[in-house]
Amino acid sequence: MPQIDTKTRILDAAEHLFARDGFHSTSLRAITGQAQVNLAAVNYHFGSKDALLQAVFERRLHPLNQIRQDLLEQVLHTARQQNIRPRVIDLIGSFIEPTLAFRQSESGAQDFTTLVGRALVEPDPTVRDCFIKLVTPLFLQLSAALQLALPQIPAEILQARLQFTLGAMGHTMCTLGRPPLELPGILPPLPAEKIAELLINYVSSGLEAPC
Amino acid sequence: MPQIDTKTRILDAAEHLFARDGFHSTSLRAITGQAQVNLAAVNYHFGSKDALLQAVFERRLHPLNQIRQDLLEQVLHTARQQNIRPRVIDLIGSFIEPTLAFRQSESGAQDFTTLVGRALVEPDPTVRDCFIKLVTPLFLQLSAALQLALPQIPAEILQARLQFTLGAMGHTMCTLGRPPLELPGILPPLPAEKIAELLINYVSSGLEAPC
DNA sequence: ACAAAATTAAAACGATCGTTTTAAATGAGC
DNA sequence: GCTCATTTAAAACGATCGTTTTAATTTTGT
Numbered sequence: 001m002p003q004i005d006t007k008t009r010i011l012d013a014a015e016h017l018f019a020r021d022g023f024h025s026t027s028l029r030a031i032t033g034q035a036q037v038n039l040a041a042v043n044y045h046f047g048s049k050d051a052l053l054q055a056v057f058e059r060r061l062h063p064l065n066q067i068r069q070d071l072l073e074q075v076l077h078t079a080r081q082q083n084i085r086p087r088v089i090d091l092i093g094s095f096i097e098p099t100l101a102f103r104q105s106e107s108g109a110q111d112f113t114t115l116v117g118r119a120l121v122e123p124d125p126t127v128r129d130c131f132i133k134l135v136t137p138l139f140l141q142l143s144a145a146l147q148l149a150l151p152q153i154p155a156e157i158l159q160a161r162l163q164f165t166l167g168a169m170g171h172t173m174c175t176l177g178r179p180p181l182e183l184p185g186i187l188p189p190l191p192a193e194k195i196a197e198l199l200i201n202y203v204s205s206g207l208e209a210p211c
Numbered sequence: 212m213p214q215i216d217t218k219t220r221i222l223d224a225a226e227h228l229f230a231r232d233g234f235h236s237t238s239l240r241a242i243t244g245q246a247q248v249n250l251a252a253v254n255y256h257f258g259s260k261d262a263l264l265q266a267v268f269e270r271r272l273h274p275l276n277q278i279r280q281d282l283l284e285q286v287l288h289t290a291r292q293q294n295i296r297p298r299v300i301d302l303i304g305s306f307i308e309p310t311l312a313f314r315q316s317e318s319g320a321q322d323f324t325t326l327v328g329r330a331l332v333e334p335d336p337t338v339r340d341c342f343i344k345l346v347t348p349l350f351l352q353l354s355a356a357l358q359l360a361l362p363q364i365p366a367e368i369l370q371a372r373l374q375f376t377l378g379a380m381g382h383t384m385c386t387l388g389r390p391p392l393e394l395p396g397i398l399p400p401l402p403a404e405k406i407a408e409l410l411i412n413y414v415s416s417g418l419e420a421p422c
Numbered sequence: 423a424c425a426a427a428a429t430t431a432a433a434a435c436g437a438t439c440g441t442t443t444t445a446a447a448t449g450a451g452c
Numbered sequence: 453g454c455t456c457a458t459t460t461a462a463a464a465c466g467a468t469c470g471t472t473t474t475a476a477t478t479t480t481g482t
Binding site (some may be wrong): 027028029039040042043048049 | 438
């Protein structure tokens, strides 16, 4: 048995390359080359390139979403106990902060963050549907919780604002790893924790805006 | 001479397919097939697939950005005359509203909107760099104008918030054309004008949020 | 009308892709 | 130690890609 499992080496390489170059621009030969395994190993262990992508998503997303869901329910529980409405900033925080913590803990998590950010606007159904399926339950819970926190805002407006929020979060996740825009007069990027704090503040303000 | 110019037919088909399937997932054969021109016509008229993409961007973006820039300068001019700070909502509006008007005027503009939304988070440098180059000048102007409108907000924070704004706008442009998320309990999508109004309100609130 | 330039048409090239096949090597169970 | 299932290795397959080449056709200038 080699140092690291073959399946794991493939997953790590795929995660990195999918995030850096995109799903379709990454060949199985590039993945197996970086993972130092045989080309056929992908189809043997995962069945197909599509199935590999799903495995890449699931490996990280299942534990991460579990944490987010626990945090979300904790926020809702506390609010119920105190008989107050949950705060938007806490609800959004329960979604964003585990992402940041996860990002800083595991190696390769940075790549995954980028990958998830892309998946939100991915044109290809292969990638998009695979990802959407995994985040839909949590997304619905967050949506319902926000409705609870902001009862004065009509549902269809809140739904639109949630879409804006998804866009801001996804784009931020994408660009956290790389230089934001190579522009003249651009300031040095802030550390990830500061960005996350600013993002929570930004989207909370947008979600709570008077109609 | 056929009804419509060959170059135009290629541009129309490419715009539609790039927006629907993405740049790399669209083959020149699919484009020339839909445009009903010969395969070699793309390389003859544009030189390469990459150059075709750039032509697709430029055709729409040059006139659109001109309108946005005129509107932006008009807002700044009015503010100077009245000796007041420009309003964030007007600055953002000068960016978003021409997009909406353009989207509803020309046929194929809807596809282009989607295409631009994608380009913001595109992993491939071919697509990304080509697009970024065309919007950088206007983006810098908008950034400077916002700094003027919000002098109390530190530049690096405003820069981060502008990134969030770009993400929200890009994602919204992407999803305007298609069903937002195929979820249970999802509400019917609002009309584009209403979405644009909500978006302006949302990002203005986020940009102006107290630190 | 004719020569030259521009455009379109058809076919082929070389490269790369995901996948499959076939064979060799490795491991566990008895 | 032998058997059998698992895993890895190497090679090839068929398909599709962007691009180029060569020839036919149309348009333009005079």
